[in-house]
């Protein structure tokens with residue numbers, strides 16, 4: 545039942561506002577694709593366009609090879625799962641699950657049997673007689689999932705489904721949703737503003753910005769080779785540090801605009817004298833003996849979570865360093881840092897594209 549979804553040259557205008565700009569995206573059958581980006585970038589609009597809750601202004605949208613541009617939502621055979629759950633409060637879990645089947649005229653006994661089957665898949669077997677108000681947030685989310693599953697749709701469309709849950713439950717539900725996706729062999733499209741959620745759940749991540757697909761790829765492709773400064777800053781936590789710099793005369797190292805820094809060797813030669821933005825991930829900076837450090841910076845703050853320690857430096861721009869374990873550094877100390885040549889990212893100052 546599961547299907548491929550294809551968008552080619554899709555545009556969406558809300559009056560004069562251009563919400564989606566020339567979107568080209570193939571969602572392979574059986575894949576789990578996350579749409580991420582800051583608030584207002586168009587990810588919900590894209591998802592709602594697939595569902596048919598928005599009409600696209602131009603381009604083609606197809607599901608299982610059939611053009612869907614003018615097909616109403618209920619005939620697209622896709623299931624949406626929302627953050628608000630949208631459960632019927634006056635119906636038991638069993639009735640919530642079987643409602644769509646009953647609407648289609650499925651006999652009562654068969655609908656109940658399907659509800660029991662789906663309840664077993666989603667861990668709701670003991671809760672079939674409860675009402676939504678008697679469920680925890682995670683259980684309600686599972687009912688919302690179950691209602692989508694029972695319809696055996698061509699694709700599952702998730703709109704920030706975990707936003708209402710606390711941090712621990714979110715982590716658990718991520719695994720449950722991904723596990724269900726795998727067991728059902730489903731095609732899933734998942735909107736989130738949380739890049740960690742996207743990275744941990746999806747096979748393919750689509751980063752959007754102001755209505756445009758900025759970059760798409762596997763989670764680690766985006767992390768290792770961000771195409772733009774925006775993607776570099778959006779993927780990875782804590783965020784990449786950006787420092788202005790100049791390619792040195794030898795073309796093989798880059799001098800940062802920070803006092804007490806040596807040129808950083810690069811893995812590929814660049815044009816000498818070129819002004820660039822240098823990207824350094826906090827987890828790639830290593831603390832080293834000041835005598836052989838490439839950067840010597842004053843420490844402004846030290847924060848520890850027990851397993852990780854975050855150092856931030858004084859001065860402009862601030863540089864963040866993350867290390868595993870603990871550190872006896874204190875505010876006011878100087879820290880010596882170095883970074884491997886293949887971990888130095890460079891971006892064009894004007895276009896902000898990776899170079």
Ligand SMILES: Nc1ncnc2c1ncn2[C@@H]1O[C@H](COP(=O)(O)OP(=O)(O)OP(=O)(O)O)[C@@H](O)[C@H]1O
Pocket residue numbers: 558561563581582583584585586587588589590737
């Ligand atoms: N019905 C509408 N009429 C006019 N503009 C709209 C409409 N719906 C959305 N927009 C605009 O389109 C842009 C994209 O909205 P969308 O909801 O897709 O963003 P989003 O990336 O999902 O953001 P968020 O994470 O905040 O939900 C926003 O600037 C929004 O204000």
